[in-house]
Amino acid sequence: MPWKETTIMEQKMEFICEWRTQKYSITELCKAFEISRPTAYKLIHRYETFGIEGLIDKTTPPKKHPNQTKDYIVKRILDLKRKHKLWGAKKIKKLLFNDCPEKDIPSVVTVHNILRNHGFVKPQKRVRRVKPIYPIFDPKECNEVWSADYKGKFKMGNKIYCHPLTIADSKSRFLFVAKGHYHENLKSAKATFTKVFRTYAIPKQIHTDNGSPFGSVAAIQRFTRLSYWFIELGIEPVFSDPAHPEQNGRHERMHLDLKAACAKPASANLRTQQRRLNAFVKEYNHVRPHEALDMETPASVHDFSTRPFPERIPDFDYDLKMKVLKVTQNGAMRWGAYHWVYLTASLKGKYVGVMEMGNGIWRVFYRNVFLGYFDEKNIRNKETSIRLSQNIV
Incomplete structure (x- = not known):
């Protein structure tokens, strides 16, 4: 009984079943199934080692492919990569035309794969996708959404970096504070927000980017410890999409004016730098006309929030079904x-x-x-x- 093309697995299992009965010798089984003794012993060994799965045929890929890139081309690609470490597959392929026949030069994809297989290409880190959270981009009233951000750090005269934290109302453009910090961390940011909330009350939303301490693309809903504090106060933290600062364009535009007025050049130390930041806030709110406000000043347009800052975090009662x-x-x-x-x-x-x-x-x-x-x-x-x-x- 020779192997049938469409029932090879069935024949192998039948052979194993007959062998396990111990009624027939290997010679008798080989004669009945018309297979050689080495094939019989091979099947028995696979079954004893791997079970039924060992009877499945495993295809062996060919060691060489007829269209495989020639060895001297591979060597030339690797030599060029070692010489030009920052160059990619496209540039390296272009250089191959200088000293290699055109018919032997592989595609850009093949060059890239050769570099990757030899450890010259590092896989890019996958960015975890997060569910978009959309802020109120066009608020209709003051205190619907505030914008907050750390303006890019700059070095003061004492060679120490200043990190100005700015908080502003997105409707009136009223700048609540520009506070210089030594570090962009939770402690510094929370202290400044607390002072602003006590003076101006709290908004409905606070719109920030995804940088520390405001948000993190690797966290649940991008929330950080500062975000959860906002939630406890009854404020909804919202974020710009990663790598999209234009979604908070009003705030970024204000940062350009702040940089020109306070960081070029910077002051000698944080105390004198803070005086310049305070002067900028006063002029920005009360003196400088704003085109988006029909040439009115932010202070003349802004209304105070009616939601007072709770000094003690209120308790929260979850639904009875939870x-x-x-x-x-x-x-x-x-x-x-x-x-x-x-x-x-x-x-x-x-x-x-x-x-x-x-x-x-x-x-x-x-x-x-x-x-x-x-x-x-x-x-x-x-x-x-x-x-x-x-x-x-």
């Missing part, structure tokens, strides 16, 4: 007795609300702000902790 869980010191919440769902270390010690959507899918909220989803079936399958997702998988 499970309320505490985020532990490792940034995860316990699910059941043995499983964990990782959220973020920025929420450690705080409580989140979890609501079931059905079919094992749960939504997670911090106060009234949606964070993401998780599937409890994935936890049971992996038997480990999982991360919160912004998409239903």
